Amino acid sequence: MIALLDCNNFYASCERIFRPDLISKPVIVLSNNDGCVIARSNEVKKMGINMGIPLYKIEKIVRQYQINLFSSNFSLYGDISNRIMEIIKNDISNVEIYSIDEAFIDFSQFANYKFHATSLMHKIYKWTGIPTSIGVAQNKTLSKIANFFAKQNNSNFFHIDNSELKFYLSKMNISDVWGIGRQYSKFLHNNHIYNAYDLSKQDDKWILDHFSVNGLKTVHELRGIKCIDIVTEPSVRKNIRISRSFSEETTDYFKLQQVISTFASKASEKLRKQNSLCSSIHVFIKTNKFKTFHENYYYSDKSYFDSPTNDNSLIIKKSLEILNKIFIPGNSYKQAGIVLGNFVSIDQFQIGLFDNLKQKNRRYKLMKTFDEINNTFGSDSIKLGSEELNNQWRVNKTKLSPSYTTKWNDILTVNI
DNA sequence: TCTGGGGTCCTAGGACCC
């Protein structure tokens, strides 16, 4: 038996931890630059405000119902998430942290699912203030569905037995099934398949012809067969991507150089954290796609390193070379990003024929010290000269809450 | 009139997830 634990309206709930006055009031969390809605409290969901809608389209309703808006505060959400996952892992060993607010938990050792689920949710709420719900079923896909019903019934817990599959799957819209996205839904609708039960009855060959093997796994799981395992070991990233939209468009090459340098530096820091070296780097800049009707708005190129690296300055240097190639003067850019790829583990690194080992070791030590300083004294304590000193023009977060749990300066003061 | 068979590797693009 597999349980899916899901934090209810996670980002909105995080904002409420230190603002209990907002409990049962409408709360929205916005994307970077306060652009789109990325999390909604139940009150907001009931108003019919959809996920991903741009803020400017709902301004009237926001004013009318006095919805509380927040800029996204990922250091807060990440920290709360870590605490929740620790609580779960303390109790149960076989856990897959699936996303910032979800975990698959092996429940097969338990006889009384409801008892264990309820006590876990109770503990999480007591220790962190985050409300959660748990769905239990035969496999991952079905536990997602059970969780869906837990939320729908406001019961926080739901168990689906294999004998009840027909009943519940028939009530499950095809587009709400895990693994069925917009394109697949459209295709299935065109073929008169509307709910999860319909899908589970389809012929294997037909599924394989129109979907990938993952589609077939989903269908088998709907039939109650276990196909997708719990992955308890956190996997090493295969790509590291950093990109941002800007609050103001820019034509300034120098500004873009600073932005790309900063992204390259941050990405290489992540790379070092997971003990990897990258062999390729991909840089892109975009003009405003909502304003560009005639031509291409996406400019990018990819380049390879002679020898895999996680050296800040090499990665920055290469990224700026690419920027120089793709930059077109006169264009007004709205977004930029970099992706590091083709990783090798630092332990399995093959020394190149022309590598200067002594130099490499010195750089390695330098990077280590660089990271140690930033870890000890806070990120951005030191950075390379080509990076931005401040990025105030770049990202707009006017409604940012304090980082209550991760910054000394933001810690809560209690007056007695 | 007419051009084999069997394989690997890489990449771009498309699907999905949160």
Added chain:
DNA sequence: TCTGGGGTCCTAGGACCC
């Protein structure tokens, strides 16, 4: 005026090999 960010996996097709 104002539209996010960061991932994974699979497949088709091209290039190349013998």
